[in-house]
Amino acid sequence: MALIIEELNRANRVQARYRMDGDRFTLGRGYDNDLILEDMHADAHHAEIRLAEDGCYYLRDLDSVNGTQLLGNARDKSIKSGDVSERMIESDDLVQCGKTHLRLINSEAAIPEAVPLHSLESFFGNLSRPAGAIGLLLTVALTTLVISYLGYARNYEWTVAVNLLSGSVIGLLVYAGAWAFIGRVVRHETNFFTHLSIAAIGALIYTGWDWFSTLLNYNFALGNLVQLLDFVVLALILPAMLWCACYLATNLSRGWRWAVALVLPWGFLGLGLAETIGGMDDFSDIPEISTELKYDDLLLRKPVPMEQFIASSPALFDIPIEKKKEEKAEKKADKDADTTAPEDGAGDTTETES
Amino acid sequence: MLNLSARLLALLLCCFTGLAFSNLVTAQGYEQLYSDYRGSLYQIRLIEKSSNSKAGLGSGFQISADGLIATNYHVVAEAVAEPDKYQLEFLSVDGVKGNLELLDIDVINDLAILRQDQPGKDYLQLAEDTPKKGETIVALGNPLDLGMTLIPGTYNGIASGSFYDRIHFAGSINPGMSGGPAINTRGQVVGINVATAGNQVSFLVPVDKLANLLQHFRKQGNSVDLKAVTHQQLLDNQQRIIDSILQADWQRRSLGEAKVVGEIVPAIQCWGSTQESDDNPVTRIDKGCTGQDVVFLSEDFNTGRVEYEFFWLEADDLLPSRFYAEYEQQMSSFYPGNTAGEEDVTKFQCRQAFTSQARDGETPTSKPERNKKPIVARTSYCVRRYKDFPDLYDIFFLSLSVDQKNRALVSHFTLSGFTQESAAAFTEKFTSEIQWH
Numbered sequence: 001m002a003l004i005i006e007e008l009n010r011a012n013r014v015q016a017r018y019r020m021d022g023d024r025f026t027l028g029r030g031y032d033n034d035l036i037l038e039d040m041h042a043d044a045h046h047a048e049i050r051l052a053e054d055g056c057y058y059l060r061d062l063d064s065v066n067g068t069q070l071l072g073n074a075r076d077k078s079i080k081s082g083d084v085s086e087r088m089i090e091s092d093d094l095v096q097c098g099k100t101h102l103r104l105i106n107s108e109a110a111i112p113e114a115v116p117l118h119s120l121e122s123f124f125g126n127l128s129r130p131a132g133a134i135g136l137l138l139t140v141a142l143t144t145l146v147i148s149y150l151g152y153a154r155n156y157e158w159t160v161a162v163n164l165l166s167g168s169v170i171g172l173l174v175y176a177g178a179w180a181f182i183g184r185v186v187r188h189e190t191n192f193f194t195h196l197s198i199a200a201i202g203a204l205i206y207t208g209w210d211w212f213s214t215l216l217n218y219n220f221a222l223g224n225l226v227q228l229l230d231f232v233v234l235a236l237i238l239p240a241m242l243w244c245a246c247y248l249a250t251n252l253s254r255g256w257r258w259a260v261a262l263v264l265p266w267g268f269l270g271l272g273l274a275e276t277i278g279g280m281d282d283f284s285d286i287p288e289i290s291t292e293l294k295y296d297d298l299l300l301r302k303p304v305p306m307e308q309f310i311a312s313s314p315a316l317f318d319i320p321i322e323k324k325k326e327e328k329a330e331k332k333a334d335k336d337a338d339t340t341a342p343e344d345g346a347g348d349t350t351e352t353e354s
Numbered sequence: 355m356l357n358l359s360a361r362l363l364a365l366l367l368c369c370f371t372g373l374a375f376s377n378l379v380t381a382q383g384y385e386q387l388y389s390d391y392r393g394s395l396y397q398i399r400l401i402e403k404s405s406n407s408k409a410g411l412g413s414g415f416q417i418s419a420d421g422l423i424a425t426n427y428h429v430v431a432e433a434v435a436e437p438d439k440y441q442l443e444f445l446s447v448d449g450v451k452g453n454l455e456l457l458d459i460d461v462i463n464d465l466a467i468l469r470q471d472q473p474g475k476d477y478l479q480l481a482e483d484t485p486k487k488g489e490t491i492v493a494l495g496n497p498l499d500l501g502m503t504l505i506p507g508t509y510n511g512i513a514s515g516s517f518y519d520r521i522h523f524a525g526s527i528n529p530g531m532s533g534g535p536a537i538n539t540r541g542q543v544v545g546i547n548v549a550t551a552g553n554q555v556s557f558l559v560p561v562d563k564l565a566n567l568l569q570h571f572r573k574q575g576n577s578v579d580l581k582a583v584t585h586q587q588l589l590d591n592q593q594r595i596i597d598s599i600l601q602a603d604w605q606r607r608s609l610g611e612a613k614v615v616g617e618i619v620p621a622i623q624c625w626g627s628t629q630e631s632d633d634n635p636v637t638r639i640d641k642g643c644t645g646q647d648v649v650f651l652s653e654d655f656n657t658g659r660v661e662y663e664f665f666w667l668e669a670d671d672l673l674p675s676r677f678y679a680e681y682e683q684q685m686s687s688f689y690p691g692n693t694a695g696e697e698d699v700t701k702f703q704c705r706q707a708f709t710s711q712a713r714d715g716e717t718p719t720s721k722p723e724r725n726k727k728p729i730v731a732r733t734s735y736c737v738r739r740y741k742d743f744p745d746l747y748d749i750f751f752l753s754l755s756v757d758q759k760n761r762a763l764v765s766h767f768t769l770s771g772f773t774q775e776s777a778a779a780f781t782e783k784f785t786s787e788i789q790w791h
Contacts, residue, residue, distance in 0.1 A: 153672060153680030155633045218732075221706040283696035286689055287736035287750050289704050293682035295674040296730050296756045303710035303730045306785050310735070312705070313781070317747060317774045319700050319739040 003049065003057050003089070005035060006103040011186075011251075019107070023051035027097055028062075041066050041098030049089070049104075057089040059104070069096040074103065124248065127197035134193075136200035137172055143207055144168045168203070175199045183249030191248045202241045209233045218292035219300045224280050226290075231273050238265035383539060387492060388504050391541055393476030396444040397496045398425050398454070398468075398533060400432055403441055413495035413534030413547065414444065414468070417480065417568065421473025424564055425533030426548055427459050427466045428650045434459065434466075434580055435652050444470060447502050458571040458578045461649055462518065462591045462658070463563040464548050466533075467571050478535055480561050480568075481542035485509040493525055493547050493556070495534025503531070509544065513557060516647045517595050517621040517658070520557040521545045527556035584651070585743045588771055591649065591658055592746070595621075596776040599660065604787050610639055610666030612763045612790040621645050622660060636680045636760075639666040648692060649771065655698040657746070657771030661691035662784070665764040677760040685764055690738075690748055692770035697741070702750060704736040709753065713790055729790050730757035735781075740771070749777040751784070763790050 003020040005027075018025075018035050026033045030044035037046065043064040050058050061068040061084055070087060071094040073079040079090070087093075091106035127133065144164050149156055176196035183189045209230075217226050243261035246252050252260060400410035412429030416422065423444065433440040433456060442454035454468040485491060486509070493505045507525020523536060527550045536545040536558050545558025571578065598619050606613040616624050624643035642663040649658035665685070669677050690702075710728040736750040749769040755762050765788050769777055 150673065150675040151679040153634065153636050153669070153676045283701055285694060285699075286687075287702035287704050287734065289706055289734040289736065289752070291682060291686040293678050293685065293732065293754060293756060295678050295759060297674070299708060299730070299756065301708055303708040303728075306709040306711045306731075306733070309705075309707050309709045309733060310778075310781050310785060313735050313737075314774065314778070316703050316705055316735060316737045317739070317777075319703050319737065321700055321739055321741050321744060 001055075002107040003051075004105040004107050005049075006105065007035070008101040008103060012101070014103075020049060020051075020057075025049040027102075028064075037097060037100050039098040039100045042100060043098075046097050057104075057106075058086055059084060059089050059093075059095065060086045064097070066098050070094070071096055071101070118247070120244075120247070124191075124194050124244070128191065128194040130193050132193075133197040133200070136197050136204070137169060140172060140200045140203045140207070141165050141168050143204065147207065147211065172196060172199045172203065179245045179249045186250050189248070194248055195245065198241055198244045202237050205237055206233070214292050215294070215298060217290045218294045218298065221290040223288060223290065224276075227276055228273075231269055231276070235266060235269050238269070384492065384504060384506060387537065387539070387541060388494075391476070391478060391494070391537065392447045392502060393474060394478045395494055395496075395502055395534065396423060396446055396474075397499075397502075398423070398429050399443045399445060400430065401441050401443055403439060409440065411496070411499055411530050412532045413530065415494070415533075415535040415543070416470070416474050416477040417467075417543070417564070418477055419473065421470035422457070422568070422571075423454060423468045423470055424535075424546065424568075425466050425468065426546065426559075427461055427464045429533045430456060430459075430466045430468070431650065431652050442468060444468075446474060450474075456580070458567060458574070459580055459583060460563060460567045460570075460587060461584050461651060462587050463559050463567075464650060465546065465559060465564055465567050467567060478537065479542045480565050481538060481540075481544045484560075485538055485544050487511050489538065491523065491525075491536050491538050491544055493523065493527055493531065493534060493536040493558070495527070495531025495547055497528035497530045499530055505531075507554070507556070512560070514620055515623045517591075517598075517645050517660075518647050518649075519560055519563070520548065520647075521560055523556045523558045524554050525556055526550070526554055581742065585746075588649070588657065588743060588746055589773070592772045592776055595645070595658070595660060596772065596780060600779055600783060604783070606787065606789065607641075609641055609664050610668060610763070611761065612664075612666060612788065614641065614664040614765065614789075615643075615662075615784075615787050616641070617643060634680070635672050636667055636669045636677060636684075638684065640664070644691065651698075654693055654695045656692050657694070657740075657748075659691040659768070659770045661769075662765070662767035664766070664788075665762075667762040667764070669760040672760050674759045677762075678756075681754075681762050685754055688750070688752055688766055690750055690770065691768040692748060694738075694748065694770075699738045699740055699748065702736040702738045702748075704734055704750075706732065706734045708756070709733040711785070727757060729755055729763070731755045731763075737777075745773055746771050747774065747777060748772075749781070751781060753785070753788075755790070763788075 003025070005018040005020060005025070006014045007016040009015045020034070025035070026045060026048045027035045027037060028044050028046040029037050029039065029042045033045070043062065045062050046064045047059060047061050047068045050060065052058055059068065068084045069081065070079070070084050071081050073090060074092040074094060076090065076092070084095070089104050091104070091109040093104045095102045095104060145161055148160070148164055173196065176192055176199055179195040180190045180192035183191050213226050213229060216222055239261045242265060243257060246257045246260055394416040396414045396416070398412045398414040399408050401407065402409040410429065410432065412425055414423045414425035417424050430442060433442050442456065443451060444454050445451050453471045455471070456466065456468050458467045459465065489509045490506055491509050493507060494502065496502050505525050505527070507523050510522040510524055513520045513522040523545065527547045531547045534547045535543045536547060538544050543561050543564070545561055546564060548557050548559050550556040602618045604615045604618050607616045622643050622645050624641055626639070626641045629638040629640065640663065644661040645659055648656040650656050667681055667684070708730055710730050712728050731753045733753040734751070738748045740746040749772060752766045754764050767784055769780060772780070
């Protein structure tokens with residue numbers, strides 16, 4: 001049996017580990033200590049740990065200037081923090097000497113099961129290859145270029161092409177760069193090419209959907225449904241990308257990772273969606289028709305004879321107009337309320353007139 | 355000899371003096387006309403009740419001893435729509451003020467009859483004969499609230515290019531003169547000031563429309579349901595227009611490789627243009643036809659328009675997807691021909707489908723295989739209903755061909771203020787007339 005003393009850095013990651021095999025272990029700034037603290041707030045002989053006859057370890061403060069504090073216990077949340085003069089150590093105690101954080105662990109304490117590698121790990125491994133990432137990046141750039149060329153009949157200026165290419169490439173590079181930087185800071189892992197590949201895949205999927213939605217709208221005149229489907233697609237792509245980014249670049253636990261990946265994009269999309277749905281029933285003096293036009297090699301439906309189409313039009317004329325009555329009733333109620341307050345007579349005369 | 359020359363001289367003198375005299379007569383005549391008829395002219399004021407101030411101005415004139423006043427419908431339209439919010443007042447040339455009661459309207463010819471609460475002494479006679487072309491007539495009214503004004507001009511017959519009869523008056527009519535009379539030199543009303551196209555080109559409502567309205571009012575007695583009257587007038591008007599269109603001979607004119615219709619009736623005028631530029635491989639030929647005038651119902655609601663347009667697009671050696679991208683971009687915004695708000699109409703209800711139509715006609719020599727395939731088009735048919743006149747609709751039709759790699763024909767029409775029967779008849783005729791060989 002031994003006691004393991006872990007020196008933690010600010011991010012609570014283990015910086016150094018010491019093993020106490022004897023029955024005394026000293027901590028302090030002095031060079032004769034077992035654990036030499038690099039901390040100007042710690043005394044030369046700050047604290048000591050002793051193995052008592054009962055087999056327990058005791059932590060004792062050596063009258064240090066700043067004292068020794070118990071910050072808590074990683075396993076037992078009921079243990080309160082407080083100053084320590086002498087304490088029987090329980091495994092996983094968190095202790096502060098000066099400004100240095102230490103974790104004290106009984107070497108025989110149960111160790112949690114190993115976390116299995118995430119099933120996506122090998123997928124991310126594949127994406128991390130620079131050649132693949134750059135290939136994907138170029139595919140995105142070329143796809144953007146081809147789509148813009150096919151969607152534009154006038155003389156294609158090279159400046160437009162350069163703009164588009166650089167725009168899409170720089171956009172993806174900035175995205176990957178930003179996450180790589182976060183990863184570097186938080187986890188000491190860059191994963192730049194993996195981020196780049198994920199961004200490129202996301203962009204490709206969305207571009208593909210975008211084209212496919214025009215095809216759907218052309219053939220089936222989906223109207224507002226296209227916008228809703230667009231939200232759905234984004235609500236799938238964005239959380240997936242964010243989840244991957246969080247997985248690769250941060251230390252968030254599983255639950256938090258899912259929460260961040262879902263709540264952020266869905267929150268913003270939800271706001272947009274609410275606005276879109278709210279605006280759908282608004283009055284518009286323009287007919288809401290799909291204006292999508294494609295050559296009929298992309299036509300999936302069988303055309304109906306014009307005569308038949310026109311013959312079916314009478315159904316369109318059956319439009320309910322109850323709304324106006326409601327409005328009128330409301331207005332009348334408002335008006336009555338308005339007029340009765342200042343002058344009762346005026347309200348009455350207008351009614352008899354009408 | 356001497357005798358003869360003396361006689362000639364006398365004759366010449368007579369002529370000159372005659373000319374001078376006649377000039378004198380017209381000059382005096384205008385003064386005389388004004389002083390004779392000023393008593394029957396009024397400014398019509400639309401007063402907003404809550405602020406008790408002017409919300410609109412127009413002119414009007416008395417047409418009967420019992421105090422009936424005629425003016426334009428558009429001068430009083432707001433008081434028709436919101437009688438609780440507005441009230442109408444008249445102001446005579448001498449500053450006498452009084453209230454007006456709205457009695458009868460003709461929305462098609464933009465006329466209204468009102469009654470003064472205290473009738474004035476003078477009133478104008480309505481002319482029974484039409485003036486001769488070139489005859490001097492005088493428009494009276496109060497332009498821009500500057501005071502009662504007299505503007506001489508000439509009668510130029512009924513203006514062409516409209517479904518609604520209007521006298522073309524060569525004289526300046528300005529805002530505020532609307533609803534004022536135009537009288538002949540005998541002081542009889544020949545028209546009612548209604549609109550101007552600027553530069554001495556102005557329009558008057560022929561007086562027989564006013565005589566008809568007056569007759570209608572007298573026949574109805576004292577109670578006229580303005581909404582029902584408007585409804586009936588709109589119904590009759592659309593019937594008149596649709597009848598004239600369907601009875602006409604629809605002459606086809608070519609547009610690119612297609613044949614489309616042009617000016618079916620004189621009231622519909624067509625304009626055309628070709629859009630081509632060096633940096634755009636797609637050439638577009640446009641043809642737009644429309645009946646010029648609309649029926650004014652309120653500031654943001656008008657109706658009674660017939661409008662159709664055609665576009666022919668073509669390009670050589672252009673990838674279909676590039677051609678169709680440009681085609682889609684150019685044809686993505688079509689609007690109804692009239693203005694209407696949420697208060698007045700429902701939303702458009704639309705149906706979209708791909709339609710096929712046989713390419714009939716003689717066989718073209720160059721491309722025989724194309725003749726076998728029908729024209730496939732993306733066709734939309736949209737309808738909105740008038741909330742106050744539930745058997746009237748605005749109809750929107752748009753058909754865009756999609757079966758050729760780099761040729762396209764677009765046909766589009768809007769009808770505003772028509773019944774379902776009229777719309778069906780027009781649509782059937784319209785779609786059967788468009789051809790692409």
